[in-house]
Amino acid sequence: MNPQYKKGVLELCVLSLLKKRDCYGYEISEYLSGHIDIADGTVYPLLRKLRADGLLNTYLQEESGGPPRKYYFLTQQGLQIYQNDRAEYLDFARRIEALLEEHDDDQS
């Protein structure tokens, strides 16, 4: 899959996942790489960037039989931005889909 399409939407996917519930880094990485063909390693830098930009924040939770896990959660700002960007993207995607379907009909 063309990496250019992936870059923009990866953020959106992370935010949508965290809207449902708080997750720790590995969970997010597994979820995304399961759905999209990306290198696992790209998720962690993205999480750090979103945190630096104030869309996410973290807390540590003790785990039985293991080191404490760093959980990510969506901030108020992150929620607002997610809702905004999600609406924008879905609208955009629908328009593009309509455009592409239309042109494909002409060819056949």
Place this chain on the structure above:
Amino acid sequence: MTKAEFLKELGRALEQNQVADAAEILGEYGQHFAFKTADGHSEEEIAAKLGDPGAIALLYAAQEPGEESLTPKRMGILRALALGGLWLPAAPLFAALWIFSLGLGVFVGLSAAMGFNLALGLDLTPMLYLPPVCAAIFGAGFLALAVLSAAGLAFYIGFLRALTKAFRRLCKKLAAPGEPSAPYGGLTPRLSHRTRRRLRKIVVISLCVFALCLVVGYAACTVAAGAWEFWHAWGWFGYLR
């Protein structure tokens, strides 16, 4: 690549790119390995799926602020200082230019006063001797001079205002480069055509009157005094011929 190799290379790449919190980042990837191996994957497989450590470090490096980070606040302070440096020599210059216009205005006033004094025969100040006719002529000449300099003053002030506006626009452009701003505008006074024509007419007329009065007045005085250098004949410089 084993887990140890991957983490070592990642650590090195992070340090090379001067990424902060490298230890925390390595901890996260270490945990990733731990979880993955618990799910039954081999270290080689995990490292392969993670990608190139160098590339990952670059992703982190791209987030760091630049060494000389110019935050908008810092940029604003720098710009203010630069503008101060521009205004410092400019301020006295502008002050001088405007004070000159004041001086010009005073000149206008004095000429007018002199003109009225002579023309109307008012004895406002101790005057040098002048026969009434000559006084009237010279008075008219002074009045014409006053009008002429007043017109000149109008032009000068128009020019000064255009200059000040252009300078202010220059400062604004320097303060916010890239933002669309008004062009500098010409340095000639922005007067309407009608005003220009009227002013020009005034200048021409007053100049002619002034010149005429000068010549005629001189002739009249010469005739009245009976000498070419009437100022000596009338003892203007303290002695009589």
